[in-house]
Amino acid sequence: MEDYIINVGKVEEWQMINDITSLNEVFARAKRVLVGGGTVALVREQRDGSSWKVDEFSSLDDLETYRENVYKYL
Template identity: 75%
Template structure:
């Protein structure tokens, strides 16, 4: 099964600078993985360099809800 990992720290950074093109690209890649039967994972990096996975999506409906929440703040 394919997996696509999204770093939410980067997503928040792109939100702050309103980099919609990069957000669109990331979400399109994630959507392709989901359509192909894969999984999308959300991770957050810690200051010490470690990261932890706090959410994962295996269906388009849940992922679309997350995407809408990200764009809501633009």
């Protein structure tokens, strides 16, 4: 299964505007990828188009911890 990439900047944007629907969708997709044997990467993109991997999850527990941290600020 392919890896799933979460754009950290978009997650932060959705937190600021309280877009729970988009956040739920991202975490549901990430969970499906992990259950299917893939990995989830957190990526931060710069204005110049470059990006770097901030973190990577290969377990549901790690994803759940990240999800809880994101929802904590809503």
